[in-house]
Structure formats: structure tokens, C-alpha cells
Amino acid sequence: MLLRKILVTATAAAALLLPATAATAAPTPVPAGAASTTTASTGVGASATNPVIVVGGLSGVAIAYEPLAARLRGDGHRVSIYQLPGLGLGDIAASARSFSGYVAQVRAATGAARVDLVAHSEGGLVSRYYLKYLGGTGSVGRLVTLGSPHYGTYVADIAKFLGLGDCIGIVACQQMTIGSAFLNDLNAGDDTPGAVRYTTVRTLQDELVRPTQNATLADGATNVLVQTPCPLRIVGHLGLVLDGTTYTVIQDALADRAITPNCFAV
Numbered sequence: 001m002l003l004r005k006i007l008v009t010a011t012a013a014a015a016l017l018l019p020a021t022a023a024t025a026a027p028t029p030v031p032a033g034a035a036s037t038t039t040a041s042t043g044v045g046a047s048a049t050n051p052v053i054v055v056g057g058l059s060g061v062a063i064a065y066e067p068l069a070a071r072l073r074g075d076g077h078r079v080s081i082y083q084l085p086g087l088g089l090g091d092i093a094a095s096a097r098s099f100s101g102y103v104a105q106v107r108a109a110t111g112a113a114r115v116d117l118v119a120h121s122e123g124g125l126v127s128r129y130y131l132k133y134l135g136g137t138g139s140v141g142r143l144v145t146l147g148s149p150h151y152g153t154y155v156a157d158i159a160k161f162l163g164l165g166d167c168i169g170i171v172a173c174q175q176m177t178i179g180s181a182f183l184n185d186l187n188a189g190d191d192t193p194g195a196v197r198y199t200t201v202r203t204l205q206d207e208l209v210r211p212t213q214n215a216t217l218a219d220g221a222t223n224v225l226v227q228t229p230c231p232l233r234i235v236g237h238l239g240l241v242l243d244g245t246t247y248t249v250i251q252d253a254l255a256d257r258a259i260t261p262n263c264f265a266v
Contacts, residue, residue, distance in 0.1 A: 202226070
């Protein structure tokens with residue numbers, strides 16, 4: 001049992017620490033600040049809602065978030081996907097500065113005063129840095145994070161434990177370690193600045209955010225643990241992007257409704 005746990009943890013660490021493989025890196029990365037190739041507008045109610053930007057995570061290529069974007073479009077949202085520059089391996093603050101330019105482009109293209117953000121994993125940290133330090137609170141209505149290590153994850157230290165160095169030199173991984181200078185700065189003071197509505201979603205089966213409590217925020221955020229209303233629901237870190245129950249939480253958050261997860265959604 002102990003050996004199995006070590007192997008599972010090591011596998012999860014590799015997914016967090018290693019760059020995308022040739023197979024997942026095949027799509028051309030979206031340049032920092034460039035318009036996403038997956039932007040679309042459908043549905044009668046699209047013009048009445050904020051455009052939604054799906055913010056990818058570490059090593060997350062844009063195409064991996066297309067199923068989530070398609071669901072949102074089906075609900076009438078104008079949606080684009082933001083792939084982190086360099087697949088998010090570099091400095092998170094630098095990624096946030098590039099993201100700031102992208103948000104400005106989306107607002108200009110749509111004529112919207114504000115956008116809503118649905119951010120997975122590292123994308124949640126990029127979004128929070130943008131909100132806290134780059135004036136983003138005036139341009140964002142809602143932020144929904146999915147499995148974001150807001151207070152770090154000890155999985156980021158596994159490489160050091162395995163003798164592979166400090167996150168194999170990956171800057172973003174180093175910044176996501178518990179107690180890093182980056183996170184101490186990001187989490188100093190108010191977790192939820194501005195008038196933005198903050199919602200976090202986490203799962204007990206998250207392989208990459210440990211402890212899972214570190215995927216929550218204080219200061220008035222709505223924190224949702226999938227297994228609280230749905231104890232039999234099994235959702236992993238990447239699964240949060242595809243899970244039907246999680247999507248019902250996203251729907252409620254974007255509509256400013258009370259969060260009532262549908263445990264049987266697919």
C-alpha cells in the first residue's frame with residue numbers, strides 16, 4: 001500500500017513538474033496577448049452576459065479546455081480560451097502581465113466592460129495576480145477557480161524529495177510550493193480584492209493540490225468541495241475541467257445563483 005501511494009504521488013508530481021510531451025504540445029501555443037483561435041459567440045443571451053475567458057493551467061494546451069468552452073457556448077456565453085505563455089512554465093507574474101493584455105483585447109473586441117474568468121490550476125494564480133496587482137478588479141465580474149493551489153501544494157516539492165532538484169528548475173512550480181515568496185506575497189492581505197465575485201472549486205481526489213484545502217480562499221469567497229454535496233463523486237485535478245457536477249457549480253457562479261451542485265450531471 002505504501003509503495004502504491006509513493007508511485008501515485010510520483011506520477012502526479014511528474015504531471016505537475018514536467019513540460020508537455022510532444023503529443024500534448026502539438027497545437028501551436030497561443031502567443032501572449034494574442035486572440036484565442038477558439039473565441040466564439042452563440043446563443044440569444046450572449047450579449048447580455050460578460051464574455052468568459054477560460055484560463056488554462058500549467059502545461060495546459062488550449063485544445064484541452066475546448067470541451068468546457070463548448071459547454072459554456074451552449075449556455076449562450078461568448079467564450080475564449082487563454083493558454084498561458086510558454087505553457088505556464090515561467091514566472092507567474094509575467095504570465096499575469098501577458099494575460100492583462102489579453103483581457104484588454106477581449107474587452108475591446110466584444111465591447112464588454114467586464115469579463116468573467118474560469119481558471120484551472122495555475123490559471124487561478126495568474127488571474128489573482130492580475131486582479132490584485134495589475135488593476136484587473138475593474139475589468140472582471142467573476143472569478144471561478146478549479147483546483148488552483150492558492151496556498152501552494154506539497155506535490156511541487158516532490159522533485160526535490162526524489163533528488164531531481166528544486167522543481168527541475170521550473171519557475172512556476174517553485175512559486176507554487178507551500179510558503180514560497182510568490183504565494184506569501186499574493187496571499188498577504190485580502191484574498192478577494194475588489195467587487196469581484198470569487199468562487200473556488202476543489203475535489204478530495206485532486207492528485208496535484210495537496211492539501212486540497214489549499215485550493216480555497218478566505219475573505220468572503222464561496223468555496224465549494226465537490227464531495228460535500230456529492231460524496232460519491234470522483235473527480236481528479238484534470239477532471240475538474242470535464243466533470244458535469246463541477247460544471248453545474250460554474251453555471252451557478254456565473255449566474256450569481258446559490259451554488260447547488262447537480263451530483264448526477266454528466
